[in-house]
Amino acid sequence: MIEVEALTKRYGSTTAVDGLTFTARPGTVTGFLGPNGAGKSTTMRVVVGLERPTSGSARVGGHRYADLTAPLHAVGVMLDARSVHPGRTAYKHLLAMAQTHGIGKARVREVIAQTGLEPAAHRRAGTFSLGMGQRLGIAGALLGDPQTLILDEPVNGLDPDGVLWVRRLVRELAAEGRTVLLSSHLMHELALCADRVVIIGRGRLLADATVQDIVERTERAGAVRVRTTEPEALARELLATGAQVTPAEGGALQVRGASVDEVGTAARRCGATVLELATESGTLEEAYLQLTGDAVEYRTADTRGGAR
C-alpha cells in the first residue's frame, strides 16, 4: 500500500507537488499519469525517500521509506533504468543489490530468468539496449520479493513482446495481492493493465478513479452514433423528441438524450435506412486529454497550426 497524504514539494519558487493525496491499494495496478512536469517523478522520489517532502507525507506499507529496515523487501523500485553502473554485468549488478539485504544468488538467478535476461546476464549493462535496461531495472525491483512495486515508465523502449510481458507481469503481481504503482505516457497500454488511475496536473490531483469510471466521464461516452441515408430527416425527427444532434465524422450524426432503440425507432418513423448505429464509448486517452487540457505545461502547436 502506498499512502500519499497532503504532499507538497517545492524547489525554490517551483511547486512540483501541491497538496497531493491518493492511495495505491494492494491487489491493484494503479496507473500514475500526468503531462510532462506534472510532478509524477517528484512524488515517486518522495515515496522512496530520495526527496524530503516540504509538507505532508508518503508511506509504504504504513511506514515512511526512511524507517524501513529492509527496503528491498518492502518496495521494489524502478525509477531510472539507466542508473546502473555501465561497467557491471547484469548479474553482478543484481548480486551487489542482493548482498545489501542478505539475498542469495539463487534469487538473483530467479529474477534474471523471470525477466528474460538469461542470455545477457554476463554482459556489461553499458552495452544494453533500452529494452534490456528496462528488464534489468524490473529485475532489481523484483529482487526482494516486495509487496509494493513502483515502476516509472516500465514499457519505455520495450518491443511488442516486452510490452506484453510487462502487462502480464504487473497483472500477476497485483493478482498475488501486491500493490503496483506504474507511470506511463502510453494510455492504450495503461488502459489494458491498470485497474485505477491517478491523474495529476501541475502537482495537483485531477482524477483518482477506476479506468472504467474515467472513460465513462469522457464527452463522447454514452452518445449514440448513427449513419443513415437521410441524415437531415432523422436529425429533424430526433430534435423534435428533445434529443441533441450534432454532425459527426463520416457523415454520421452524434445524438445525446436518446438511446440506441429510440434513434432506431425515430429512423423508421422518418423512413431513413440505418447504415450504422451504436453507443459510443470514450478512451482513456480522450479522458486524459480532457482532464489535463488546462494543466499542460509544455504545449506543442497542433497539426492544424494552432496551439491546443
Ligand SMILES: Nc1ncnc2c1ncn2[C@@H]1O[C@H](COP(=O)(O)OP(=O)(O)OP(=O)(O)O)[C@@H](O)[C@H]1O
Ligand atoms: N531537483 C529539482 N529542482 C528544481 N525543480 C525541479 C526538480 N525536480 C523537478 N523539478 C520541477 O518540478 C516539476 C515537476 O517535475 P517532475 O519531474 O516531478 O514531473 P513529471 O510529472 O515526472 O514529468 P515527466 O513526465 O516529464 O517525467 C517540474 O516543473 C520540474 O521542472
